[in-house]
Amino acid sequence: MKKVIKYLRPYWVFALLCPLAMILEVAMDLVQPQLMSDIINNGILGSGPMDENLAYVVKTGLFMLMYSLIGCAGGIASAAFGTVTAQKLGNDMRKDTFNKVMHLSFQQTDKFTTGSLVTRLTNDITQIQQFVAMSLRMFVRTGMQFIGGIACLLMLNVNFGLVIAVSLPVQLAVVTLIMRRAAPLFGIVQDKLDKVNSVVQENVTGARVVKAFTREEYEIDRFDRANTDLMTTNLRVQRLIAILNPILMVVMNASVIAIILIGGLQVEARAMDVGSVMAAVTYITQILMSVMMVGMMFQQVSRAMASAKRVEEVLDTQPVIADGDSADSEITEGRVEFKNVSFSYPGFGGKPVLKSINLTAEPGQMIAVLGSTGCGKTSLVNLIPRFYDCTEGEVLIDGVNVKDYEIDKLRGKVGVVLQKSELFSGTVSENIRWGDDGAPDDEVHRAAEIAQADSFIQGFNEGYDTMISEKGASLSGGQKQRMSIARAILKKPKILIFDDSTSALDLSTEAKLHAALRENLKDVTVIMIAQRIASVMRADKIAVIDNGTICAFGTHAELMETSDVYRDIYYSQMKEEGV
Ligand code: UTP
């Protein structure tokens, strides 16, 4: 909750005006029963002549109307100030939380899960907003109605104190009892909502796979389970809350009857007039209504506390991958060195995925990384742009530990073509410009030419202005790979990493790509992961990875002489291709 108050601070003027306007509304509400009592006593039941009585009714009635208009204006102003405060606060909070999410490292977002982050950013912040808007108005309203109501009631007749003395403790006990049982459920509701969001998110993004495997029924079932789970918990909360108001209403009605009873006796004894009894009924209703409001507020407070805790968890997470100290270190050459690097994924049972890796890529060299699936190739290159940090040893670029660079400077010079091409909805050139927003058209075309993408893009009806659908669904696998390569090239990196990014290209296109890279990116260090020997033969050096270690390193010719593993891979692949 501390964070909520921090976010409220910039809007303190609105936050202050809201309850002030509310005071006006409640004050007018408190005056009304008194005026009504006057109308009854001096107007309707007045002892004067008929037309005088009527004139009194009209005059006082006009006052009542005026007061209620003032009250109405106060109410509107209060709602407006409250809403502005809540919306602005929510907007700031959402912005900061989103910002935080963007800077979390992979392992941290994995821990929260995507579905939960979505709920926290949307539903949880909405809960906090509703709480702020309501509490700014209701705390004042309830407090004034409660204290003001009691004071007015006792002023009418102290005997009414008896009714308050009995009904208030009963109401408070009911509210406390029910809310204590409901409060812990609010956090659980949000967790269940996370699950629903996770299933939706996974299925919407993976719609194609779901269809390909005709898993619709299974997934609908999975969604059903999460959804029913959410409903059950919500129902448990709502059941508790459903019994709250009717019980409070019973207490309230009983209190009204008691007031009429006591009032009647007082009228009989000529200690009170009828109008005052009517006013007393209105006051007791206001007092007990305010206790009902407290019940509602408890509900909102517990909801908001659960949500605030969840949002604060995100806001308080410190990104484990943060900027290094050497702010002025720049990558100028692109020499990559792995020194005794070991790495294990958090939560992978601490089992090392990479063990004592030593590897150097000189500026301008093309180093290929070859190895069976799951041997740790992607994990190895992920350490260069610090998608993860190594657990032992160090990764150096131009002699400086990658952890010492500013993240933006580091990633700005490392181009990565991921194993899975991710494109975004937009035109072809917009997608390539992800590498560099401001690049002129001819640079975009040049990058596409090197990536062997220019020819197929020119073949599209609208060329570079062709729209690509979400996730690049309108392109073939090989086209997506080449677009991703063009995007990385446009960035003008010093180090360019291809993670199996030519797997969907035929051998001749791949050969053309290699030649273009050699010719145009002479001083760029290229690290190329591949499964096919044909893809790596032309590299300056090839690192063969087996089970997380480099088991052989050298040129194709050298490895054919010295490495059994390499020779095995070579012959098995050549056999497959019928050579
Ligand atoms: P890699 O993803 O590094 O393997 O995973 P790879 O060599 O690139 O494999 P291919 O060729 O793309 O298929 C190495 C090991 O790390 C684990 C995997 O289970 C694998 O055994 N791993 C990977 C994790 O534990 N967590 C991850 O987030 C990724």
Ligand code: MG
């Ligand atoms: Mg991989």
